[in-house]
Amino acid sequence: MADRTVDVLIVGAGLSGINAAYRLQERSPGTTYALLEARDAIGGTWDLFRYPGVRSDSDIFTLSFPFRPWRGEDSIVDGAHIRDYLLDTVRESGIGDHVRVSTKVLAADWSAERARWTVTVTTGRDQVEETYEARFVFFCSGYYDYDAPYDPGFAGVEDFAGRVVHPQFWPEDLDYAGKRVVVVGSGATAITVVPAMAETAAHVTMLQRTPTYVVAQPKQDALGNALRKVLPARAGHLAMRSKNTALQWTFYQACRRLPKQMAGLFRKGAVAGTGSEEVVDAHFTPPYQPWDQRLCISPDGDLFAAIRDGRASVVTGHIDRFVEKGIRLADGEVVEADVVVTATGLALKLLGGTRISLDGTPVDLAHTYAYRATMLSGVPNLAFCIGYINLSWTMRSDMTARLVARIVNRLRDSGADTVTPVIDGTPDSRPLFDMESGYIRRGAHLQPRATSDYPWSMRQNVVVDAWATNRADLDDGLAWSRSARNRTRTSAGTGASA
Known part of the structure; x- marks a missing residue:
């Protein structure tokens, strides 16, 4: 079992897991680790989603890693290129030697006496059960369910004569050329799928219950490409990353502080793009303020x-049921279709659904508080990684990876073998992800809690979070201790445990 005993076990080989592995190698040399991936390939989201037009709605300079420059021309990048970027990063950094694919984590149990996690996995096609042991476990598995998207439970689906598909499980054999397509939803996936399918379909209808703010953004960053021609690759990349982070932060603050003015700007942009005030007023004027829910980006205004x-075209209304020829709305209108794409959103699943226990006692994540959006109160030697909702995921995940490396280094150097977030009392709290997006609202009851003050806060503000996290006092909110076995070894003169 020697190859399954490590200092740090990282769960998930997508953006966050690869980032975590790199920072561990860089900042904690000599630390042994394994990177476990449930799917058959690395890449996480960017390997899973294969629907038409799949892309990031964040610019690549802030989505990519600060330590590995993006060299492509586009700023808004399709999924295949992001997947290739991740594969190249793993290969060039040596992280690939630590990756074990087709390895799904089922459960993790902490032994207080041994100060070790025992992690149960299934591996390979035959799903053979194995166990790993680790001093520290770092979950980089995101926050949604890879196995099951959100299902609104539409009535009458079995009556529909056409084909129903979900973007999360896009069928390779789907031929929609010359066919009528209805895309149900108005989030980032629908905004992406509609123009991509419209290139060959007879017609695509986006059927939405509630409008979304959609903002056209250039696919290429002219200033960025000019800067990168005169600066070294890393300097150019970091300059673009800093510029775009500042712009995104300013944009978000403007939306929150001047919502009416920003909504007016979005309306003008949509009218200019569609050429119709009537279309915009009916279908692109949400009943909420900008950034109450995430904005959607349309590269070069393709939608x-x-x-x-x-x-x-866009239809706004409530679905009554599926019928043979398409979807009937509550007002009786039937939107006819040969293919229906249910871009109805994600289902929240924290820590990849892993069962967490402490000496055999299950942990309910909803009863914990999130220490710097990185660890859980009362749970030793365990971290998780989430990105921003209002900025590129990596802006937050890299911050978390660097913090975890600091914590791992202190465990190694201090003689302690256990670090546990401890919160005093039960302060007023809210769900960690505090936004009105459907999948977040539906999963609010599953989430750890957060407060308004650090170290138990996550502000969704990269400036404030970076200041608080990068300068974190590791004695504020964290209790460092030695296990009984470590104390026994020390008193016997053998030194701190490895």
């Missing part, structure tokens, strides 16, 4: 262009 050209 607006598809609507303006007549290749796509």
